[in-house]
Amino acid sequence: MKALVDSTALPGHARVVARDDVWMEGDAVRQFARVAGEPGCVRAVAMPDLHAGRGIPIGAVFAFDGRVIPALIGGDAGCGVRVVATAAGRIAPDKLERRAREAMDDELLSGCDPGAVFEAAWTRGPRGLADLAGVPADLARLAEGEVDAGSGASGDPAPYRAGFESALGSVGGGNHFVEIARVSEVRDAAAAAELGLARDALVVVAHSGSRGLGSALARRWGEGALVGEAVSGYLADLAGACRFARTNRFLLGYRLLRALGVARASKLAGGFDVTHNDVVREEVNGVDAWVHRKGAAPARGQDATIVLGSRGAPSWVMRASDCADGLRSVAHGAGRRMGRTEAREKVKARYRRADLTRTDLGGRVICDDAQLLLEEHPDAYKPIEPVVESLIEAGMATAIAALTPVLTVKR
Secondary structure (H helix, E strand, O other): OOOOOOHHHHOEEEOOOOOOOOOOHHHHHHHHHHHHOOEEEEEEEEEEEEEEEOOOOOEEEEEOOOOOOOHHHHOOOOOOEEEEEOOOOOOOHHHHHHHHHHHHOOOOOOOOOOOHHHHHHHHHHHHHHHHOOOOOOHHHHHHHHHOOOOOOOOOOOOHHHOOHHOOOOOOOOOEEEEEEEEEEEEOOOHHHHHHOOOOOOOOEEEEEOHHHHHHHHHHHHHOOOOOHHHHHHHHHHHHHHHHHHHHHHHHHHHHHHHHOOOOHHEEEEEEEEEEEEEEEEEEOOOOOEEEEOOOOOEEOOOEEEEEEEEOOOOEEEEEEEHHHHHEEEOOOOOOOOOOOOHHHHHHHOOOHHHHHHHHHOOOOOEEOOOHHHHOHHHHEOOHHHHHHHHHHHHOOOEEEEEEEEEEEOOO
């Protein structure tokens, strides 16, 4: 299907990255053009997974001169993906599903002081868990190896002390998930080896954000553009939310590492974490600008990144090409081609309930929410291959390895 993009309707500093075989939703392109036309926007890039959001498109990057716009990040601040490569091989599907259910139900931090948990996650990210009293020993040992990837100090946590720590280690709704996948294809053997991605090995992938904390951040900072000192205040709070989100993904990953029986450093082969919803100061057109990623993965230097498929399609680990024309970013996933209401209606008519917990690739799905099973069905998403190839052809990244879902948890 041809991409429905009228380039004449876009500002000169905006571009849509998509091959002709990637369908682009008209409403999403219009949202993208509107934001790109806002005062101060100096460059905008829509990724091939672009789709419409609540007034703000998802799957886009916007660079602004001298201003930060919290609404572009929205309530899912810090959302991103954690990838953990393991040395584990095959495991019986029934056994894996049972152990994953048990691991997802564990109260990981029940022995810790809730206030101390929040403070640690907000100020130090996953590494903060290593020094908390009451943290399970194997979890603390893994946390010791974490490096704080924050771009600045977190703000005052006091306005956000509302029990958000109870959500740590939970997936959340929407398109978030945690899964065990298999390395099904390797295109760049050297890069895959650097990341510990061996053919047929199992990998844990956790896609989630800061849960309700992100919504609290959005409510506090409102819809308008920020300039001057207000920018520093918002970015400090955003840094705390991003650290909290990384802690959440760390705990989600730990749950499924336990299910695989590899929750210790000696059994792990590598990994990385990328944030999809963030604001970072970066060089654009030769000057510093505030780069807003809204559902887009950073692709700086030659860093590893990942473009997510669906529970019925592989995700692709990629190597960044540091492409300035692409705002050093890539798509964060395949992108929706159906809204949630449409997906519920069409998927329910096409499939039996029993079919929704199995995929054409042989994967299993754990999901207790009947509506979410329908909304997040693979049919609701664009094919992943044209999205990935669009990025490659645009010189934004190169493919390293494909990860095919074995067990996906959405609850």
